[in-house]
Amino acid sequence: MTDTTSSVRMITGTRLYLYVSLSLVAMLVLLPLVTTALGGFKSLGDLRVNPFGLPSEWLWSNYLDILFGDRYWRQMLNSLFIATVTVVLTVIVSAMAAFTFAHVKFFGANQLLNYFLIGLMFPAATAILPLFIRIRDLGLLDTYWGVILPQVAFGLGMSILLFRNYFRNLPEELFQAAFVDGCGYIRFFWHISMPLSRPIVSTVGIITFVHSWNSYILPLIMLNTEEKYPWPLGIMVYRGEFGTDWQLVLAFITLTILPTVIVFFLAQKHIIAGLTAGAVKS
Amino acid sequence: MTDMTATMTAVPATASGKKVRYKSPTVRGRLPVLILFLPPALLLFTVFVILPMGEAAWYSLYRWNGYGTPQQFVGLRNFEVLFNNAAFSQALINNGIIILVSVLLQIPLALWLAMMLAHRIAGVVAFRLIFFLPYVLADVAAGLIWRFVYDGDYGLVAAVAGFFGVATPYVLADRGLAIYAVLAVIIWKYFGFHMMLFIAGLQAVDRSVLEAAEIDGATGWQKFRYVTLPLLGSTVRLSIFFAVIGSLQLFDLVMPLTGGGPSNSTQTMVTFLYTYGVTRMQVGLGSAVGVVLFVICVTLAFGYKRIFMRHD
Numbered sequence: 046m047t048d049t050t051s052s053v054r055m056i057t058g059t060r061l062y063l064y065v066s067l068s069l070v071a072m073l074v075l076l077p078l079v080t081t082a083l084g085g086f087k088s089l090g091d092l093r094v095n096p097f098g099l100p101s102e103w104l105w106s107n108y109l110d111i112l113f114g115d116r117y118w119r120q121m122l123n124s125l126f127i128a129t130v131t132v133v134l135t136v137i138v139s140a141m142a143a144f145t146f147a148h149v150k151f152f153g154a155n156q157l158l159n160y161f162l163i164g165l166m167f168p169a170a171t172a173i174l175p176l177f178i179r180i181r182d183l184g185l186l187d188t189y190w191g192v193i194l195p196q197v198a199f200g201l202g203m204s205i206l207l208f209r210n211y212f213r214n215l216p217e218e219l220f221q222a223a224f225v226d227g228c229g230y231i232r233f234f235w236h237i238s239m240p241l242s243r244p245i246v247s248t249v250g251i252i253t254f255v256h257s258w259n260s261y262i263l264p265l266i267m268l269n270t271e272e273k274y275p276w277p278l279g280i281m282v283y284r285g286e287f288g289t290d291w292q293l294v295l296a297f298i299t300l301t302i303l304p305t306v307i308v309f310f311l312a313q314k315h316i317i318a319g320l321t322a323g324a325v326k327s
Numbered sequence: 328m329t330d331m332t333a334t335m336t337a338v339p340a341t342a343s344g345k346k347v348r349y350k351s352p353t354v355r356g357r358l359p360v361l362i363l364f365l366p367p368a369l370l371l372f373t374v375f376v377i378l379p380m381g382e383a384a385w386y387s388l389y390r391w392n393g394y395g396t397p398q399q400f401v402g403l404r405n406f407e408v409l410f411n412n413a414a415f416s417q418a419l420i421n422n423g424i425i426i427l428v429s430v431l432l433q434i435p436l437a438l439w440l441a442m443m444l445a446h447r448i449a450g451v452v453a454f455r456l457i458f459f460l461p462y463v464l465a466d467v468a469a470g471l472i473w474r475f476v477y478d479g480d481y482g483l484v485a486a487v488a489g490f491f492g493v494a495t496p497y498v499l500a501d502r503g504l505a506i507y508a509v510l511a512v513i514i515w516k517y518f519g520f521h522m523m524l525f526i527a528g529l530q531a532v533d534r535s536v537l538e539a540a541e542i543d544g545a546t547g548w549q550k551f552r553y554v555t556l557p558l559l560g561s562t563v564r565l566s567i568f569f570a571v572i573g574s575l576q577l578f579d580l581v582m583p584l585t586g587g588g589p590s591n592s593t594q595t596m597v598t599f600l601y602t603y604g605v606t607r608m609q610v611g612l613g614s615a616v617g618v619v620l621f622v623i624c625v626t627l628a629f630g631y632k633r634i635f636m637r638h639d
Contacts, residue, residue: 198375229356259465
């Protein structure tokens, strides 16, 4: 009797402890984000005396001015274009290479796979200067391709590994049946492997997209024209221009991260699984 | 597709009557597939990843401003300059501190939260989402947001100091404080990723083992220390691996926060590479930083996998 009551009491105690701790951490996580979004509605004077609270007067103009200008939309579209092309190229190029590693026996296959896996071990930053010189000599400086091609190249190691492991786990009967029917490798790839690979295409796609959408150092080095800037570069320029007009900078930051936040909440399951499971599986 | 599935059960046989072996070389189009499917990846990877890395090693032996061809051979002089440079030493130390804090503070925090979220209580999913959110945001945006938080005139830190009647600390302008400010942002930004790894790891832990320990009278801490933690071993090792590799490449987060300042106190290897190599077009020196970073990354990755992840 006493046993059960004590254990019940312990459970409510634990419960309280859990909720208090979790809520505290959640507050610390959300506070900078919420104050940023609210700050975008304030006047500078209001922000100075009251950075935490609700705006004393809701100034929609900070946000509306940005939304009705073309700067914000241009940067978003630039980022979207770069990320989309990067994803499409990465998926096609790495799936094709991974297909040969998974299904075609050829001399030096293992060595070649290991060659690609070298790319997993060091960050793009290590070779950024020679990369800049190469892009310049190819005449790709200040073009989207100067950002896209290195991004695809540096994503290949992980993508090839993810695709290869996935292809290898598809049921073997499929191959036997198809090959007996006289189906060649290339038809097999397009008509059987790829249609069956939706989960891994989405994993690779999500990792690559998020990476490209958020990337800063490559476009920083490869692009010079502001019209071509993706949003992480654009936001830095904006902040440089408006300096201490924090209310405008905060509104701009909020609008730039808004698409990410919305997509994250809509597709949370896929995004979390893609970003973590992708890391673990490779 | 349909005609293929129809023959799926047929006994596979070749003209010679032998059973068809999977990956048999008799499959049509082996050569075309190699010629068509491999070169795009091979070309991109070689041109934009491997060659630049090799060139970094080559350029690091020259003094070069990036125009024409490198001609002024200086041997290991760039490395000498680098290791005698106070800012680079600071960058190395900072990268070390970042690794230590990531491993000793961030990972335990992530594990603690993951353990709490393993309980079946209402709201678990919401907490998970909130904790993972900073990881999805761009480093640049996170850096700018925290620049506002730390701002001495308009930011949250200023308001808190004002509330307590203390003089406002200009955190990011303070040589001694700035690095701690950066570390706090790193934890805020990345703990959610490690937490998710642990949540996935915990789901694989066999509950019956925990129940057995409970019946044997193990306390909560004992259960954690002697059952859960050992069973999470491979996840912990993986998490540390990601923390180390991630710490070494830190750049995007630092630039909007401090740009490596004040007076180089928050420099990392990559911000140093950018500031001294890229913006001043000192190709030799910058490439030398790249080589040092490469050697550190590869040594750590290989060494760590060899020693700690042998059985994973």
